[in-house]
Amino acid sequence: xxxxxxxxxxxxxxxxxxxxxxxxxxxxxxxxxxxxxxxxxxxxxxxxxxxxxxxxxxxxxxxxxxxxxxxxxxxxxxxxxxxxxxxxxxxxxxxxxxxxxxxxxxxxxxxxxxxxxxxxxxxxxxxxxxxxxxxxx
Amino acid sequence: xxxxxxxxxxxxxxxxxxxxxxxxxxxxxxxxxxxxxxxxxxxxxxxxxxxxxxxxxxxxxxxxxxxxxxxxxxxxxxxxxxxxxxxxxxxxxxxxxxxxxxxxxxxxxxxxxxxxxxxxxxxxxxxxxxxxxxxxxxxxxxxxxxxxxxxxxxxxxxxxxxxxxxxxxxxxxxxxxxxxxxxxxxxxxxxxxxxxxxxxxxxxxxxxxxxxxxxxxxxxxxxxxxxxxxxxxxxxxxxxxxxxxxxxxxxxxxxxxxxxxxxxxxxxxxxxxxxxxxxxxxxxxxxxxxxxxxxxxxxxxxx
Numbered sequence: 001x002x003x004x005x006x007x008x009x010x011x012x013x014x015x016x017x018x019x020x021x022x023x024x025x026x027x028x029x030x031x032x033x034x035x036x037x038x039x040x041x042x043x044x045x046x047x048x049x050x051x052x053x054x055x056x057x058x059x060x061x062x063x064x065x066x067x068x069x070x071x072x073x074x075x076x077x078x079x080x081x082x083x084x085x086x087x088x089x090x091x092x093x094x095x096x097x098x099x100x101x102x103x104x105x106x107x108x109x110x111x112x113x114x115x116x117x118x119x120x121x122x123x124x125x126x127x128x129x130x131x132x133x134x135x136x137x
Numbered sequence: 138x139x140x141x142x143x144x145x146x147x148x149x150x151x152x153x154x155x156x157x158x159x160x161x162x163x164x165x166x167x168x169x170x171x172x173x174x175x176x177x178x179x180x181x182x183x184x185x186x187x188x189x190x191x192x193x194x195x196x197x198x199x200x201x202x203x204x205x206x207x208x209x210x211x212x213x214x215x216x217x218x219x220x221x222x223x224x225x226x227x228x229x230x231x232x233x234x235x236x237x238x239x240x241x242x243x244x245x246x247x248x249x250x251x252x253x254x255x256x257x258x259x260x261x262x263x264x265x266x267x268x269x270x271x272x273x274x275x276x277x278x279x280x281x282x283x284x285x286x287x288x289x290x291x292x293x294x295x296x297x298x299x300x301x302x303x304x305x306x307x308x309x310x311x312x313x314x315x316x317x318x319x320x321x322x323x324x325x326x327x328x329x330x331x332x333x334x335x336x337x338x339x340x341x342x343x344x345x346x347x348x349x350x351x352x353x354x355x356x357x358x359x360x361x362x363x364x365x366x367x368x369x370x371x372x373x374x375x376x377x378x379x380x381x382x383x384x385x386x387x388x389x390x391x392x393x394x395x396x397x398x399x400x401x402x403x404x405x406x407x408x409x410x411x412x413x414x415x416x417x418x419x420x421x422x423x424x425x426x427x428x429x430x431x432x433x434x435x436x437x438x439x440x
Contacts, residue, residue: 020187020188021186021187021188022185022186022187023187040340040341040343040357040360041341041343041346041353041356041357043356044350044352044353044356071349072346072349072350072353074341074343074344074345074346074353074357075182075185075301075344076301076305076341076344077301077305077306078301078305078339078340078341080305080306081304081305081306081307081315081316088185088306090185091185091186093185094184094185094186095185095186098186109349110348110349115348116348119347119348122382122386123347123348123379123382124147124151124152124378124379124381124382125146125147125150125151125178125181126145126146126147126181126214126216126217126345126378126379127344127345127347127348127379127382128345128348129146129178129180129181129182130181130182130216130344130345130348130379131345131346131347131348131349132348133180133181133182133184133192134182134345135345135348135349
């Protein structure tokens with residue numbers, strides 16, 4: 001992946017928005033990779049958690065907002081629990097999803113009308129409600 | 138002793154085995170779980186975005202109502218516990234959100250329930266949110282439970298699965314050590330079980346991602362249940378209906394894909410407690426599982 005670095009991109013408005021919405025300081029991350037190593041769903045991600053943070057540090061917001069990763073995080077907070085710098089990747093993910101969903105940058109990942117009938121009839125309601133709140137907005 | 142109880146949607150509608158066994162066990166231990174006369178969904182997930190007041194209102198409304206009845210509220214579902222406890226902390230620590238939430242609740246009415254306002258006085262986090270297992274430890278005591286055990290669960294190899302929501306974030310949940318929790322092991326030991334080592338006990342089950350992509354939940358369940366199997370568990374106990382669903386139901390797919398995978402029943406910890414306290418099977422309902430726990434319980438002469 002080719003990156004073009006510029007102070008303008010790195011200090012852009014979107015960075016401020018992500019930090020505000022997530023309550024996390026992106027520059028706190030020193031790329032140790034504990035979040036990616038401990039993430040239970042990392043195998044399904046296209047960009048691993050520590051890479052997402054690195055890309056955000058470098059101002060590469062589009063790549064991150066278009067990634068599968070932000071929709072795969074299950075908010076289990078294992079990353080946050082193990083981060084030596086106190087960064088909550090799950091919160092950054094929630095912020096990124098909020099940006100996409102609130103600005104309608106893409107359609108919601110889970111559509112209420114398309115939840116499988118098995119889920120609606122059999123699964124715990126909290127799973128369906130949780131998925132809609134996290135992935136539909 | 139009466140203790141206000143918040144069941145939550147899933148226990149009310151689907152996880153009857155969890156709700157009924159918990160109520161009966163409490164009764165046998167001298168506690169009456171007094172269901173809040175009015176309650177709503179807690180919201181299921183705590184918002185991790187910092188600007189959300191609306192997203193915690195449902196939880197705060199339940200807490201404010203609970204405050205009318207007492208100084209604590211007990212719940213069982215891990216998600217409800219997480220959401221209520223974290224929303225409560227926001228009400229204690231964040232003056233701006235506290236004020237906004239109170240203003241909302243002041244105007245919040247429910248004509249059907251005859252509630253003119255959810256607020257009698259400002260809600261500032263005065264209720265203590267307790268998990269049922271904390272209630273057992275603090276209001277009854279595991280030693281006392283050991284004395285009340287009628288049928289020791291000897292010979293039953295049990296793996297205690299904690300999942301995420303009870304433990305994390307540790308500084309807010311203050312439930313147990315997030316990497317090496319022991320409260321369920323201590324509880325199980327009081328029932329006479331053989332508690333097995335279970336390193337994956339704090340690993341995620343996939344949670345709500347089951348609705349988005351089943352494969353995520355299958356992969357997570359495989360990690361957790363494979364680890365329980367490797368460590369010789371006869372049953373896995375949990376305290377979350379979503380964990381139960383993912384870990385139990387997804388064994389169907391895992392069994393089809395993985396050679397030599399033996400299916401292990403996943404049951405609620407209150408069902409084991411009921412068994413040890415000598416409650417009848419009609420209160421414990423072992424019929425709701427994909428992997429039937431009855432054969433192994435019969436084999437160990439516990440049913």
